[in-house]
Amino acid sequence: MAHRIFTLIAILFWSTSHVGAMEVPENLSQFELDNGLKIIVIENHRAPIVNHTLWYDVGASDDPPGKSGLTHFVEHLMFEGTKNTEAGEFDNRIKLMGGFNNAFTNQEGSGYTVEVSTEYLEQVMELEADRMVNLTFKPELVLRERDVILEERKQRVDSSPSSLLREQLSATLFQNHPYGIPTIGWEHEMRSLTLEDAKSFYKKYYHPKNATLVVSGDVYPDQVLELAKKYYGHLESPDDFEKRPKLLEPPHMAERRVLFRDPRVSAEYVFRKYYVPTEIASDEENLAAIAVMVEVLGGSGITSVLGEKLTVEEKIATYTGAGFIGDVTRPVVINMYVVPAQGVSLEEAEAKMDEVIAGFLEEGVDKDHLDRIKKQIKYSRIYAQDDAKNAAMEYGHGFVNGLTVEQTAAWTGQLLNTDEESVMEAAEILLSKNNSVTGWLLKEVTEQ
Incomplete structure (x- = not known):
């Protein structure tokens, strides 16, 4: 398993949103052909x-x-x-x-x-x-x-x-x-x-x-x-083409669990997914706060809250991580995992993960940690702009997700405008396990 589910590049490019009316970059032009x-x-x-x-x-x-x-x-x-x-x-x-x-x-x-x-x-x-x-x-x-x-x-x-x-x-x-x-x-x-x-x-x-x-x-x-x-100009498009309607999730009313057993498992671990309700995720400021909150909680390896607590201090986990995928036009899912150290059960690992989340909600985000994450976002963005493929991926992903060029261009600014209060408001999503499914990957012991 990778040590991190999503990197800062993922935050920057795979989930795009906007704030206000940021101008399109000077080096970007848009056209549309008659077809x-x-x-x-x-x-x-x-x-x-x-x-x-x-x-x-x-x-x-x-x-x-x-x-x-x-x-x-x-x-x-x-x-x-x-x-x-x-x-x-x-x-x-x-x-x-x-x-x-x-x-x-x-x-x-x-x-x-x-x-x-x-x-x-x-x-x-x-x-x-x-x-x-x-x-x-x-x-x-x-x-x-x-x-x-x-x-x-x-x-x-x-x-x-x-x-x-x-x-x-x-x-x-x-x-x-x-x-x-x-x-x-x-x-x-x-x-x-x-x-x-x-x-x-x-x-x-x-x-x-x-x-x-x-x-x-x-x-x-x-x-x-x-x-x-x-x-491309002479190619035709159908007159009656209509895009698919967007489906919505109903309210999630019960916590769910999955136990998956397989004799090929080499390392057991706990993996949790949280569904973020549309009424929360469709707001641009909320989504940016979620992105930063996830990075603080588990997106930066052993310097994240999960990594520092469970891997460095308590030494009950070999790896931890968190990430998210989605944007204002489609479902947003927060992912989180803990790979326990030898001798630590999955039950204990999950309990410790919940303990860290509860502590984070009670104590709040460390300002220095938040500033460090935002600085990483800023400079990752600068470096990424120098890559032609990254630019094509960024705006293309925005298109297929129903976002304008202006929305895509504004995402980094929205991330950098996130403050401690908005990060902690975003973390309240983690209070309700009704929006989650928790999985255990277990090694199945077969009889000889």
């Missing part, structure tokens, strides 16, 4: 490199009932050839340019990122525009990729007791929202995905009106706009 494609250009002329990331506003939350994993399946098929390219050709051509490419699917969106020398931007744009509308869906390749995603699930989830526990925790935490369904999908539903499922899903969601192009690096706005018009 609905939104374009964000972020200039950074320190090196002759450009990142081209195309985001589609379709994620695992859009998977039709009974077809979990479909979004991720289509992501894989995006590399299996078009009317103009063969299967695998996209990857090979990027390699010949000396570049890097990747793709990813999360609950809210899908992204396709390429980083190359600036001279190859036009070729990259031509390739991406081609596969936005021209996938061929050869039956033998579709079936092969279905086997690939099933194998991926085995490697990433089924072979890992920790991953299986977290999957069960999410499924238990969410009572109505699709976040309770894993992005990669449930195995029995993945096996039933068909060629027609993939084709209809692609046709519905892969088009300019449902996409945002983020180009970051050694480029100029007019240059990017001209190329985008040339390669």
